[in-house]
Amino acid sequence: MCGRFEQSGKRRYYAHSLGVNLDSENGLSEDEPIPSYNIAPGLHPWMVTLREGRPQFVSMMWDYRTPDEAATKRKPWINARVEKALTGRYFRHMFREGRVIIPGGGWYEWTLENGKKQPWYITRRTGQPIFMAGLHGWALQLQAK
Secondary structure, rough: OOEEEEEOOOOHOOOOHHOOOOHHHOOOOOOOOOEEEEEEOOOEEEEEEOOOOOOEEOOOOOOOOOHHHHHOOOOEEOOOOOOOOOOOOOOHHHHHOOOEEEEEEEEEEEEEEOOOOEEEEEEOOOOOEEEEEEEEOOOHHHOOO
């Protein structure tokens, strides 16, 4: 994934696509954020995580920095390579307890054409949502919206 994606559906739409029944017990309220067609790092997209064995929709900031990196204002990480997520020192602590599903409609890839970046929107031909794998490092700070 190249760092931008679309998430314009409501939580119920994504939950239904996953075969999950969401109700008030799951922390689902009727207020929904404005659909976003260009989610970038630093924004708060919906993610699906398990709490007490039940799927929960939460909104978390998309990025990750260690406390030392945050103190020195280093650029945050936004992508983890699947081949290193379990074994690499940077993300492995998140792999057991910090896995999430990120629903969306598609993502963007760019090509360079005539010296200009051209975005391409990648989606399913059927129009159904996509579900991307994600990791989080702040399990205790998650707040259901």
